[in-house]
Each structure stands twice: as C-alpha cells, then as structure tokens.
Amino acid sequence: SQQGEEDPQALSIQEGENATMNCSYKTSINNLQWYRQNSGRGLVHLILIRSNEREKHSGRLRVTLDTSKKSSSLLITASRAADTASYFCATTSGGGNKLTFGTGTQLKVEL
Amino acid sequence: DTGVSQDPRHKITKRGQNVTFRCDPISEHNRLYWYRQTLGQGPEFLTYFQNEAQLEKSRLLSDRFSAERPKGSFSTLEIQRTEQGDSAMYLCASSLVREHNEQFFGPGTRLTVL
Numbered sequence: 001s002q003q004g005e006e007d008p009q010a011l012s013i014q015e016g017e018n019a020t021m022n023c024s025y026k027t028s029i030n031n032l033q034w035y036r037q038n039s040g041r042g043l044v045h046l047i048l049i050r051s052n053e054r055e056k057h058s059g060r061l062r063v064t065l066d067t068s069k070k071s072s073s074l075l076i077t078a079s080r081a082a083d084t085a086s087y088f089c090a091t092t093s094g095g096g097n098k099l100t101f102g103t104g105t106q107l108k109v110e111l
Numbered sequence: 112d113t114g115v116s117q118d119p120r121h122k123i124t125k126r127g128q129n130v131t132f133r134c135d136p137i138s139e140h141n142r143l144y145w146y147r148q149t150l151g152q153g154p155e156f157l158t159y160f161q162n163e164a165q166l167e168k169s170r171l172l173s174d175r176f177s178a179e180r181p182k183g184s185f186s187t188l189e190i191q192r193t194e195q196g197d198s199a200m201y202l203c204a205s206s207l208v209r210e211h212n213e214q215f216f217g218p219g220t221r222l223t224v225l
Contacts, residue, residue, distance in 0.1 A: 030211070031211050033213070035216075042202075042219060043154070043202065045214065045215065045216075048213060050211060088153045088154075090153070092212075097142065097144075097206075097212060098144065098159060098167065098169075099144075099146075099154070099156065099204075100156065101153030101154050101155070102153055103151075103152060103153055104152075
C-alpha cells in the first residue's frame, strides 16, 4: 500500500522557475527519501532526510521535513528541461528496510 | 556499467504462462529488493533479501510469486500462472547494510500479460 500522497499530482512550469512538491505520510518514520523517475534512467535517488532533521540541501534541491505534520516538501530551484520527470517521496519506518512510496508528482519543465 | 541490471527489460506473455525475471545487484551490495509499479502509482514493496536470506515478504506476494537469491548475488522473481492483473513494471534495487540506506534501482522489467 502507498504510504501517503503527493501534491500536486502534476506540475507544469517554465524553465528557470522553482518547483515545489509536497508529500504527506501516515506513520512515524526513520527517514524520508526523494526519488526521480523518467523513462530514460529509471528511479534515481535524490536526497535523504532523517527523522531528526528539519532541512537538507543538495545542489539545486532543498528538502524540508515536518514530523509533527507528517509532511515533507521538495524544492527544485532554477528548474531545467532535464528536470522533467516524476518525483516520489519514500519512507522507511520501524525496523524495516523497505521503502514505502507516495503516489508521485509529474513535473514538466517547458522551455 | 556497475549499476543494477535487470533482464529482460520487456516481457509479453499469455495468461496462465510462467515468467521469470533476473536481477543483478551492485556487486558489493548485500541487500536486494523487489518492487512492483503499476501505471500512475509509486512502487510497492514485494520482498527483500539480505545475502541469501529472504527476510520480509509483502502480502502482495501471493503464492504464485516466488523469489530466490541462491548465492547471495543475483536474484530471480518467478510468477506462475500469470494473470492480467500481474501486468506491471517489476523493479529491483540493492543497497548496503546500514541504518539509513540508499537503494539503487535497476531499469525494471515491464511485464504485459495478454
């Protein structure tokens, strides 16, 4: 079953704009990860944030985590056409190692 | 290429036939995972191995599904008596054993059951 939902389901922006995606989950977590998926490269790991962290940066990516609201956001700054893909959040919880994915956001960056 | 590889990339079969997929993880990774993804959804966990031991199976993994990792390296996922509902992308991932594990995914095997 899916851990939660992502919002929006689809997002279309112009190159150079920022894109923000949100993820909500249902249970307490160990960490939350964001993945990108496109037809050319499959699922690619972007960034991991631990449950005791609130914000993390990696290049043009900024992730926040609010465990009290059971939500996370992914910000992509200065978007590029190559950022066009589906973005998924995924969580691990308890003693398990499996990833529980959200439903994904389809991002389209237009020239 | 030292990433996770899967074979075949595409499989078309008729309902009732058996199919087998193979996954080769990154060589030093001792954890291997199988997920299934249907159109418009995120991947769903099926099962995972640590070395050759199968440590967890999802209730999604009916008795028609079996996975093995006999020597702790590559893994196979077999589906017996396929049904149209089995049509999906089957993804394999591998990782090291550590608390906050990043999983590396293969390109997937797309199964179509006619």
